[in-house]
Amino acid sequence: MDTPICIRVSCALFAAALPALAHGQSPPPEEPVELEEIIVRSGPFERTADELVQPVDVLSGEALERRRRGTVGDVLADRPGIANASFGPGVGRPVIRGQGGPRVLLLENSIASMDASSISADHAVTVDPLDADQIEVIKGPATLIYGGAASAGIVNVIDDRLPDIVVPGLRLRGNLSYGDNGDERNGALRARYGVGEFQLGANVARREAGEFDIPGYATRAGADAHEGHDHAEEEEEERYGVLDNSDLRTDSYGASAAWVRDRSMLGVAVTRFESNYGIPGHGHAHEEDAGEEEEAHSHDGVRIDMEQTRTDLRGLLYDPLPGFDRLELRAGVNDYRHREIEPGGEVGTTFDVQETETRIELAHRPLGEWVGVAGLHVSHRDFEAVGEEAFVPPVVTRGLGLFLVESRKIAGHEFEIGARVDQVEHEPQSDALADTDFTPLSLSTGINFLFGDHLHLRVNLQRAQRAPAAEELYAFGPHLATLAFERGDVALDVETANNLDLSFGRDRGRWTWEVGAFYNRINDYVFLREVDEGLNADGSGTPSSDGVADRVDESGTFEADGELLLVDVTQQDAEFYGAEIWLRHQLIDEGPLRLAVRGFGDTVRGRLRSGGQNLPRISPSRLGISADAEFGDWSAALGYTRVFEHDRLAPLETNTPGHDLVSADLEYALPFQNVRTTIYLQGRNLLDEKQRLSTSFLKDVAPQPGRSLFVGLRFDFLSPV
Incomplete structure (x- = not known):
């Protein structure tokens, strides 16, 4: 039997790390390299990334500037263990270690994004990375602080709107860029003014683009049909080299005030936050009752018009009570709505989310050797979908969570334990559907061993429970984004993930690196499964199993060649396992020239434990290398990533070809006083490779944009005080 690719790649990753391990065991005493200390704010304790017990990936500074793009998924797509569940250029949601959707929690300043992005793959995240100062990713369950929606990890987008210090004077920061692919324009401007005890702020950002260029035809069927033909001499329904209906416009703006x-x-x-974007790809038809006339249209013309108004509150009090260091309150109030606009201009479906979330944390002073944080987490979500494609009924969801995390030093090593209990209630606004409630319990323990100078071994054990989401319980209807007719199950039980995570790394010196592996065994894993009963979606009809997955029309009537795949939400034990590595070597760190090389690799496998059936939309294995150089006011970077073919397929899933990605950056810092100004050139997908993402529902009909070149300007002005 052939060795599985994930094992072969894992061995290659560990082998690649051996030279770094050798350096880590015997670091030369003259190593002068000092890396910037980054404080991570997503955990219960504000610590540096090197002090944390859980695996974390932090993107900030120049690395964030080079990756800053229109969606959070795009920004993080090349980080180890993270992929992008793209649904066209307007939608990008991160996938962590093969898991996404309701298991990855998107946060803005440690409060949930409170949008509808976890309900459907075509719903965008309402967090604008153009305004971010830092993006933190906790890989693996983060349920202790954030609850079951973080059972696979969190992505926390952080900015400086609610600071705990005042920076006197006026600060202006901006970033403007133009991209040739799709005539893309990006712009962000931020103003901060500190005076006395007050810090005031305002920000505005816009992303606008036309239809994006792609190599060849968008659909696999189009490429096969025209293979060997001269596309310039024929009139074709599908345009060559263009991703139809991929144009978009996104605006975000806001204001803030803090009293410190x-x-x-x-x-x-x-x-x-406002966004209007097209849904590229597949088509479907609607039947109109009036006149019994069939109106055929394509998803190529479907657009989403989204808007959200969000209010965030933060309060902080030091020494609030005897024996306690800090009391912190974070709260968010959200008013979200998006409309799915049909090609004729009529509104097909409206999604409305009214949500509030509050988290209170109280940190105590040392009790013996222990320091810790206790917290209360309260949420209320009122969800409603109205229209012909509303496959989830209106549901009110209430959540209440209590958590405690404690930490202490043991012989110089950092030890951490924690527990959380939640009460989650779903109340559908229909007498025909029953209320459901769950009591998830999550436990965690971990230790960060320090071996020698800046050499760490992290070991984490977690039992994380997740209550089923409302759409998993109550869905019944056509979900046209995924070309499926979904049937939920009110009998679902809580999902229980038992996770082991190991990582070994060095955080300072000419060689910095980390190599790790994880195993996540999930009992009662919730997923969509096709059925073979030959019945209508409501169970009526005559059974006729034929070994082929059932298909239905939009009304749920069984048809052998129906447009929609009939799928049930079901539970079965599953497992995810894989490995990740990254390393950096500072080749030159003295004189006018500085040069560093970096490398990374990752692999993940997801399958059902009974029978070994592969789970769908799992991230492919990848290996990458890049070089960064600085010379005076100039800096440059060149990177290459090999994305391997994804051929461990779930039933009815198509394979995803491998591809090569090349990127390049060139920057020049202008010699201005009081304002740091940089002009830059960026190239993405320079080989113009066709990228079909295995994590995307649209991989067969909507590849990623082709070669893209950007020119831009960044500035940072701080007035003298």
Whole structure:
């Protein structure tokens, strides 16, 4: 039997790390390289990334500037263990170690994005990375602080709107860029003004683009049909080299104010997010009752018009009570709505989400050797979908969570334990559907061993439970984004993930690196499974199993060649396992030239434990290498990533070809006083490779954009005080 590719790649990754391991065991004493210390704010304790027990990936500074793009999924797509569940250029949601959707929690300043992105793959995240200062990813369950929606990890997008310090004077920061592919324009401007005890702020950002260029035809069927023909001499329904209906426009703007004193702070921020984007790819037909006339249209013409108004509140009090260091309150209030616009201009479906979330954390002073944080987490979500494609009924969801995380030093090593219990209630607004409630319990323990100078071994054991989401319980209807007719199951039980994570790395010196592996065994894993009963979606009809997955029309009537695949939400034990590696070597760190090389690799496997059936839309294995150079006011980077073929397929899933990605960056810092100004050139997918993402529902009909070149300007002005 052939060795599985994930094992072969894992062995290659560990072998590649051996030279780094050797350096880590015997670091030369003259190593002068000092890396910037980054504070991670997503955990219960504000610590550096090197001090944390859980595996974390932090993107900030120049690395974030080079990756800053229109969606969070695009920004993080080349980080180890992270992929992008793209649904066209307007939608990009991160996938962590093969898991996404309701298991990956998107946060903005540690409060949930409170949108509808976890309900359907075609719903965009309402967090604008153009405004981010830092993006933190916790890989693996983060349920202790954030609840079951973080059972696979979190992505926390952080900015400086609600600070606990005042920076006197006026600061202006901006980033403007133009991309040739799709005539893409990006712009972000941020203003901060500090005076006395007050920090005021305002920000505005826009992303606008036309239809994007791609290599060849968008659909696999189009490429096969025209293979060997001269596309310039024929009239074809599908355009060559263009991703139809991929144009978009996104705007975000807001204001904030914070009052900061010696022992306290109180701040509020209001943000408006608006987006209008097309859904490229597959088509479907609707039947109109009036006149019994069939109106055929394509998803090529379907658009989503989205808007969100969000208010964030943060309060902080030091020494609030005897025996306690800090009391912190974070709260968010959300008003979200998006409309799915049909080609004729009529509104097909409207999604409305009214949500509030509050988290209170109280940190105590040392009790013996222990320090810790206790917390209360309360949420209320009122979801409603109205229209012909509303496959989930209106549901009110309430959540209440209590958690405690404790930490102490043991012989110089950092040890951490924690527990959380939740009460989750789903109340459908229909007498025909029953209420459901769950009590998930999550436990975690981990240790960060320090061996020698800056050499760490992290070991984490976690039992993380997730309550089923409302759409998994109550869905019944056509879900046209995935070309499926989904049937939920109100009898679902909580999902229980038992996760082991090991990582070994060095965080300082000429060689910095980390190599790790994980195993996640999930009992009662919730997923979609096709059926073979020959019945209508409501169970009526005559059974006729034929070994082929059932298909239905939009009304749920069984048809052998129906447009929609009939799928049930079901539960079965599953497992995810894989490995990740990254390394960096500072080749030159003295004189006018500085040069560093980096490498990374990752692989993940997801399958059902009974029978070994592969799970769908799992990330492919990857290996990458890049070089960064600085010379005076100039800096440059060149990167190459090999994305391997994804051929471990779930039933009815198509394979994803491998591809090669080449990127390049060139920057020049202008010699201005009081304002740091940089002009830059960026190239993405320079080989113009066709990228079909195995994590995307649209991989067979909508590849990623082709070769893209950007020119831009960044500036950062701080007025003298």
